[in-house]
Amino acid sequence: MKLCISSTKNDLEASVDARFGRCQYFLFIDAETMNFEAIENPAFIAGGGAGVQAAQLVVNKKADVVITGNVGPNAFEALRAAGVKIVTGAQGSVKDLVEKFKKGEIEYAAASSVETHYGAGR
Amino acid sequence: MERGLRVQAQEPVREQGEGEVNAEERWEEAGQVPVPENAFALPAEPQGHTKPASHVISLSAPSAGQVWRGSKGAYSMVISIASGKGGTGKTSVAVSLALSLETCQFLDCDVEEPNASLFLRPSIDRKISVGTLEPWIDESKCSHCGECSSICAYHAIAVFEKNVLLFPPLCHGCGGCILVCPEKAIAEGKRNIGVIEEGASNSIAFTQGILNIGEHMATPVIREMKRLIRKDMHVIIDSPPGTSCPVIESIKGSDFVLLVTEPTPFGLNDLKLAVDVVRELKIPFGVIINCDGIGDDRVKEYCQEENIPLLLSIPWSREIAEAYSRGIPAVDVFPELKGKFHSLFHGITRIIENKRACGVQLGACR
Numbered sequence: 001m002k003l004c005i006s007s008t009k010n011d012l013e014a015s016v017d018a019r020f021g022r023c024q025y026f027l028f029i030d031a032e033t034m035n036f037e038a039i040e041n042p043a044f045i046a047g048g049g050a051g052v053q054a055a056q057l058v059v060n061k062k063a064d065v066v067i068t069g070n071v072g073p074n075a076f077e078a079l080r081a082a083g084v085k086i087v088t089g090a091q092g093s094v095k096d097l098v099e100k101f102k103k104g105e106i107e108y109a110a111a112s113s114v115e116t117h118y119g120a121g122r
Numbered sequence: 123m124e125r126g127l128r129v130q131a132q133e134p135v136r137e138q139g140e141g142e143v144n145a146e147e148r149w150e151e152a153g154q155v156p157v158p159e160n161a162f163a164l165p166a167e168p169q170g171h172t173k174p175a176s177h178v179i180s181l182s183a184p185s186a187g188q189v190w191r192g193s194k195g196a197y198s199m200v201i202s203i204a205s206g207k208g209g210t211g212k213t214s215v216a217v218s219l220a221l222s223l224e225t226c227q228f229l230d231c232d233v234e235e236p237n238a239s240l241f242l243r244p245s246i247d248r249k250i251s252v253g254t255l256e257p258w259i260d261e262s263k264c265s266h267c268g269e270c271s272s273i274c275a276y277h278a279i280a281v282f283e284k285n286v287l288l289f290p291p292l293c294h295g296c297g298g299c300i301l302v303c304p305e306k307a308i309a310e311g312k313r314n315i316g317v318i319e320e321g322a323s324n325s326i327a328f329t330q331g332i333l334n335i336g337e338h339m340a341t342p343v344i345r346e347m348k349r350l351i352r353k354d355m356h357v358i359i360d361s362p363p364g365t366s367c368p369v370i371e372s373i374k375g376s377d378f379v380l381l382v383t384e385p386t387p388f389g390l391n392d393l394k395l396a397v398d399v400v401r402e403l404k405i406p407f408g409v410i411i412n413c414d415g416i417g418d419d420r421v422k423e424y425c426q427e428e429n430i431p432l433l434l435s436i437p438w439s440r441e442i443a444e445a446y447s448r449g450i451p452a453v454d455v456f457p458e459l460k461g462k463f464h465s466l467f468h469g470i471t472r473i474i475e476n477k478r479a480c481g482v483q484l485g486a487c488r
Contacts, residue, residue: 048338049277049292056271056280074289082282116291 001031003101004063004084005094010038012095018069019118021050027094028061031102037061051075051116058084067097067106069113076112088113199474200357200485201467202373204400205382206392208363211412211436212382214446216360217241218453219380222463225325227352231372232362233316233331233343240449244328246321252331252343255295256313259286263307270299270308294339316343320350327352340368348375351488365392365399373400375487377474379407380433385417390424397430406477406484408433408470431473434466 006023007014012034017023022044029036039057043050051071055078058066066079067087079086088109090097100106203216213230217238220228230238257270257279268281278292279299290313300308316333329350331343340362348371351357361372373379379400383393393409400407408431411421415438425432436442436452445455453459477484 043277046277049289052280052287052289052292053277056277059280059282074292078280078282078287078289081280081285081287 001065002061002063003027003029003031003098004058004061004066005029005090005097006041006066006068007038007094010040012036012098013093015093016067016069016090016097020066020068020071021052021054021075021118022046023054023068026054026057026061028063029094029098031098034098048117049074052078055079055082055084065101067101070118071109071112072114072116072118073112074116076109197485198352198354198356199377199471200351200359200375200487201470202359202361202376202379202405203382204361204369204373204379204396205363206365206394206396207383207389210363210382210384210389211410212363213238213241213360214442214452215380215382215410215412215436216358217451218459219463219467220326220358221451221453222460223356223358223467225327226356226358227327227329228323229347229351229357229359230328230330231344231347231359231368233333233340233347233368234362236330236332236360238360239328239330241451242323242326242328243449244321244323244326246319246328248320250318250320250346251314252316252318252346253312253314254339254342255297256290256293256311257288257297257299258309258311259288260307260309261286263305265305265307267304269302269304273298273302291336291338295342315339318343318347318350327355341371344368344371348372348487353488365395369396370399370403373405374403375485376405377485378470379405380410380470381407382410382412383421384413385411385415385419385421387417387420389417390421393421394424397428404482406473406482408473410434410436410466412436413438431469433469434462 005027006017006020007025007027008017010025010027012027017025023041024044026039026041027036028039041054043053046053051074055075058079059082063084065085065087067090069088069090071079071086071088076086086109087106201219203212203219205212213232216228220226220242228238228242230236264286266281266283266286271279271281276292276294278289280287297310300310314334315337316331318329318331321328329347331347333340333343359372359376362368381393381396381400383389397407409421409425410433414435422432441455442452445452453463474484
């Protein structure tokens with residue numbers, strides 16, 4: 001199972017980034033082995049379309065689940081269309097979230113949690 | 123009583139000695155505070171040009187009600203009203219200027235929230251819908267190669283293993299996806315994004331653009347509006363605020379840009395941004411300070427330092443604000459303002475004539 005967690009830094013100790021499309025890093029983590037790959041989000045300061053761009057990246061990286069703070073409507077629609085499961089409202093460190101996921105202490109989101117341009121800093 | 127406006131005469135200074143700027147004219151009413159002796163020089167003209175006396179800019183004083191018809195051989199002008207900061211009084215100035223001319227065409231290019239009609243109350247007799255290119259994807263032909271997604275600068279298309287998703291609100295209609303699709307699975311569709319309304323308000327030909335709610339691309343609507351610009355009368359363009367694409371689209375090709383600002387740090391900051399844009403577009407421009415008296419003198423100092431003509435100062439006035447809130451243009455409440463706007467117009471005319479005499483090409487938008 002491959003997880004994608006939006007992160008404020010490029011390591012497992014970092015705390016989750018509350019924004020999906022405009023997070024600082026995506027950590028792609030193998031839940032079994034805890035091997036991970038950190039990718040700097042190219043859409044961190046994008047004007048628009050950050051969510052779709054991020055969703056495309058997540059799908060291209062073949063992640064099964066996205067764990068993040070908030071997801072906008074475009075990213076949500078794209079991830080759902082690609083069959084990626086989404087967890088919103090995540091808090092704490094990336095490592096703890098992986099543990100929670102493994103214990104099944106998470107709930108999948110049924111809808112986007114914020115409007116477009118949520119993380120755009122305006 | 124302290125609501126008199128001041129028009130400061132502008133005169134380009136070219137030759138030293140002769141060049142002391144003199145405020146030739148001002149609109150003083152009895153009991154009004156004297157106008158400070160500061161006028162500003164225009165940016166320097168090309169060197170070596172000798173200015174004919176007739177092109178010295180002066181703001182002569184037509185009495186209120188008198189209409190400025192331009193000097194001999196004058197041509198009709200396109201004047202854009204813009205600002206960096208929003209809420210500085212673009213529409214108020216644009217409407218007042220339009221009402222002060224005998225006849226003109228008024229274009230409300232603030233298509234995201236056009237409001238000049240609240241003041242001009244035009245009758246609308248023609249509506250034109252505006253569309254933009256939108257890709258139509260035939261999924262049965264799609265091989266999910268992802269070429270369209272990777273070329274899209276606006277991330278309007280996502281391509282997954284089994285499906286392709288278009289996000290119309292993100293699409294800018296460039297058509298790049300159609301060009302790169304190796305399967306020819308994308309066709310050129312069209313999406314309606316807004317409407318242009320044409321009508322009249324007394325002797326003012328009125329045109330406004332309205333962008334559909336939820337659409338983000340104002341420029342196609344503005345572009346279509348500007349194709350309706352008339353050649354037989356002066357044109358006043360009410361631009362959106364800011365310095366982004368819709369502003370550029372609105373003001374480009376104008377003969378003159380009036381930048382309306384307020385004398386506050388916000389007003390000054392955004393004025394500077396707007397000045398950068400107008401300079402880049404090489405359009406002559408001047409500044410109007412609205413709500414003068416609420417802030418400080420830094421806008422005036424900036425204009426002086428930068429040789430930017432400060433064409434009009436409108437003092438802060440509760441009466442003007444109250445009239446505004448009822449949809450009444452300031453010139454209807456204070457008819458004496460019309461004289462100041464005539465004078466403003468006259469000043470702009472002289473600046474433009476001066477530029478044209480120096481061989482500067484203006485008014486490309488028609």
